[in-house]
Amino acid sequence: LSTFSSKLISDDWPGYSLDLFTYPQHYYGDLEYVLIPHGIIVDRTERLAKDITQDIGDNDIVVLCVLKGGYKFCADLVEHIKNLSRNSERFISMKVDFVRLKSYHPGCVGPYFALRHWRKRRRPQRDGEGSGELVPEESQGSGMRGRRNLQNDKSMEDMQIMGEDDLSDxxxxxxLIVEDIIGTGRTMKALLNNIEKCEPKMIKVASLLVKRTSQPDGFRPDYYGFEIPDIFVVGYxxxxxxxxxxxxxICVINDQGKAKYRV
Ligand code: 5GP
Structure with missing residues (x-):
């Protein structure tokens, strides 16, 4: 449990056995382990809501939820901020808006884009056997490095914001931008560039997860729930x-899960 004494989940954190919790039957056999159980996500989100409420004080905020992955975190965060606001002297008025990020590359929307660049690497597991975990290509020191960077840079330049019409408001x-996960940070930096053009008074970013990537230009949000290893995660x-x-x-998929849902 010491790993949870900070918001950093270390690389050797073995996760929780799936047998400890319930989860949808249609995913039986598709998961490797639970990285962060739902209860811990909710409790951590409550604390983030408190930190945000304290910082933002009596100001009105526009919560900008980045779809689709950010909807759960955003809904829970907004609910906690609402409860805190109701039960205190500090009243925060909130509007919630939504954006979806799309690359101009056909078929590359948000998470899909990231996934195109994930491939298998043998990563030692608890039992020492190793499994085909999804890891970013660049962390493998392979010849793919240059190509990935090129494509990622391109995706940033070409990013289209769906729901952008309302941004002038x-x-x-x-x-407060609410995102599910920050990997390289390129997506968030590109979104911030666009939002800054609308001249808001203040922009803060809250992300449930931040990945420990080897990116020198890594982006750090103002608020985040957990820093996780550079592995591909699903759930919530x-x-x-x-x-x-x-x-x-929040779980890690196994080989069967990857094969079953591969497109
Ligand atoms: P970036 O590398 O630009 O920070 O991340 C791009 C996007 O890829 C994120 O907004 C997120 O939607 C998606 N992404 C990055 N890592 C993961 C992951 O581990 N799991 C899932 N499902 N999506 C991810």
């Missing part, structure tokens, strides 16, 4: 080809 507002609205969003815990 952000002028002069306090904006994070998907693998649209699957696993209905899983409450």
């Amino acid at each position: 952000l002028r002069g507002k306090n904006v 609205a994070l998907d693998y080809n649209e699957h696993f969003r209905d899983l409450n815990h």
Whole structure:
């Protein structure tokens, strides 16, 4: 449990056995382990809501939820902020808006884009056997490095924001962007570039997860729930080809799961 004494989940954290919790039957056999159980996510989100409420004080905020992966975290965060606001002298008025990020590359929307660049690496497991875990290509020191960077940079330049029409309303507002996970940080940096053009009064970013990537230009959000190893995770609205969003815990998929839902 010492791993949870900080918000950092270490690389050698073995996770929780799936037998300890319940999860949808249609995912039986598809998961490796539970990285963060749902209860811990909810409790951590409550604390983040408290920190945000204290910082933002009496200001009105526009919560900008980044779909689709951010919807669970955003809904729970907004609920906690609402409860805190109701039960205290500090009243925060909130508007909630939604954006979806799309690359101009056909078929590359948000998480899909990231997934195109994940491939298998043998990563030692608890039992020392190793499994085909999804890891980013660049962390493998392979010849793919240059290509991935090139494509990622391109995706940032070409990023399209769906729901962008409403962004002009952000002028002069306090904006809280709510995202599921920050990997390289390129997606968030690109989104921030666009939002800054609307001249909001303040922009803060809250992300449930931050990955420990080897990116020198890594982005750090103002608020985050947990820093996790550089592995591919699903659940709590994070998907693998649209699957696993209905899983409450944040989990790591096994080979069977990857093969079953591969497109
Ligand atoms: P970036 O590398 O630009 O920070 O991340 C791009 C996007 O890829 C994120 O907004 C997120 O939607 C998706 N992504 C990154 N890592 C993961 C992951 O481990 N699981 C899932 N489901 N999506 C991820």
